[in-house]
Amino acid sequence: MGDADSFRMRMEGVRYRYPRAGSDALSGIDLEFEQGRMYAVLGRNGSGKSTLARCLNGLLVPTVGRVTVGGLDSADGASGLEIRRNVAMVFQNPDAQMIASSVEEEVAFGPENLGLEPALIRGRVDRAMDLVGIRELARRQPRKLSQGQKQLVAVAGALAMEPRFIVSDESTSMLDHDARERVLELFGRLRDDGLGIVHVTHFLEEALLADTVVILEDGVVADEGAPADVLSSPDEVRGLGLRPLEVTVVIRELATLGHRVPAGVLDIEELLSWLNA
């Protein structure tokens, strides 16, 4: 395996059609994901976000085109395990991914499959549980938790694998404010430590934390670039079926009333200080 800089996930001309489906869920995707960066994937319901996520770690193999992870082709059965060891996945529905009978064993499931020593597994499990804040649930049965609690367990399970990439399919959708902040902050820190994060989300606030934003529409990449470029205009954001930031909506409303707010005002605090200036 190459060094960290050359370890990438690459999608080349990827098309994917589900068995018996009438049309492609992904129709021609070319993307590259590097380590040490955070990517936000946005798009309407049914635009292909989850399908893209499942292609990245080899759970789905493209009908046309190819996906390579660290140079390994996901279509090659022999490299499947190696790919999944490097790319951890948090599924969109936390219910479907609870495997073990206690939370700590659930988090341990990945490291156990990597064949680590029990003491090492213990360390990873405890660290992951502490990072997402589920220590007190350690002995509970995962299937008997609330949905948000399950989602946190799923995130911890991915962390404990200590992968090179984490693909998070709306893994914050059910988290309360504190837990969401915790997970996003964690993603940021992991990115700084050199992990690659691919985070699917409907929240613009979360997309603004990413280095690169990818917007999907009907199975193709409608836009890709730095968040400031892609998400700056509220009209454009709306056109893509995304929720505009509240601030930008008020600013536009103010503009129709003849008040121009200087560019760069991005949150409520700044808006209020402009008001009182």
Place this chain on the structure above:
Amino acid sequence: MVGSDITIGQYLSAETALHSADPRLKIAATVSAMILVFTYEGWGLVAFTGMMLVILLAVRLPLMPLLKSLRAVWVIVVLTFLLQLFLTPGEVLWQWGFLSVTDTGLMNGVVFSARIILLVVLLGALTMTTPPLKLADGMQSLLRPLKYLAVPVSRVATVVSITLMFIPNVLEQSRKVIRSQMARGADFESANLLRRVKDTVPVLVPLFVKVFHDSDELAVAMYARSYAGGEGRTRLYPMKAGSMEVLFTIAFVVACIALSFL
């Protein structure tokens, strides 16, 4: 509420001595006992039942769920009893029209239904105290010698573990279908038996679809976290058979063998 009274094959999270015991020993003990139960007659059955009761009470395993799991098989038990009762030749004790009860029939009826009940209790005790994943790991470990006979042990173990999860899954999914249908106007609590039977039909068909879908998702989730059939897999809590546990298992199996001579 509704549906939650079916418990067969369900794991029950608790901290009894049976829960913490090595899954390999539990599997070995259960399998031996299940085979030997078929050799028991009269007093053997009584003694074995007594022994099981003592063990279960000693480790403080809640008995209610175990008894409830019998509800799932009561039809089979009653049927077995009646078939044996009426269809075994022997000395006639009682005659009514073409139906006759013989002494051997009565005896066989009791023996055969007792065996079924004991089988269910044994399996129930195993699955209640051992989650599917641990069962699979234990199975994988016990089957390992077969590798030298070119048996694909890890593939067998994957299939076994998915299947083991399948059983509790069927219950969980049926509970979900029932709850969903109940929330949308179906009446499952009717005292009217006919109505209840009629209402199970719309549950059964979607149940299959859901269980397959869910098992599929489960397999994908396991696979996504690098599960490869247990080959090279380590454990957070390694399987470790304490000497007391081994001794106890040996004593149990010896007792089971001894009972078949009663």
Place this chain on the structure above:
Amino acid sequence: MAERLTLEEVSYSYPLPGREDLPALDGISLAVEPGEVLCVAGANGSGKSTLAQVCAGLLAPTAGSMGYGGEKIEGRRRLLSFRRKVGLLFQNAEDQLFADTVFEDVAFGPRNHGLKGEELETRVASAAGHAGIDLDELGGRSPFSLSEGEKRRVALAGVLALDPEVLVLDEPFIGLDFDNGERLKGVLGAYREERGASVVIVTHELADAWSLADRFVLLDGGRCAAVEEKSELVRGDIELAGLGMRLPQWGALARGLIRCGVAVADPSDPVVLARAMAERRRASDGR
């Protein structure tokens, strides 16, 4: 037209066989007024989903009692007839979906209510339309082959098709894209107006229900921490951070404005907020 749904000192504990029961709700008393949109909010694990299932008559309280229209809900017959007046959207769509086609899943409820033929088709079509489901495209597909957001909308259609007097929605906005979320808000508003129905929106994110809800029930560890109106939340009568929540952006803006001495009629309407701001700017420019 809905009636008054009351909970009196309702508690619920999950039985964990072999262990101590897990208390999820503890002495909740509240009333859902006819025609009201009530928001139930709280952090993860605070008991929201449990409360939703209790309100829909799916979980029987382990203590306390419930009433509908002044009558106590007890006994099988009353419970059954109450259940038929309530529609519950499950938090996890997969817990709710079961039929082999999208159409059949949405039609299950109305069929149970005795609808047939054309009447049934119209009911299903209108519910699907409200949930943003294109039946021509998805009607014949298996609900399990849909994207997550599509599944959630099919589940929603299944509940709307019941045409319930009380609509209990457990996290209806999760996983919906912006347009579908906005459509749902519109549908719920209209549903309440036209049908006189009560709507209970369960959510971890106050912003989701901000424009719709009249009152907010804030849960904290299975207890009811407070029942607040929007204006009280804006005023900051209760410390939301301690409950794992935060004031929605509109609310924060309104709070900022009020602190500057500007009156805000509706702290959820961007137009109202912008007008208030413009007025304030004009006043300070004029000075």
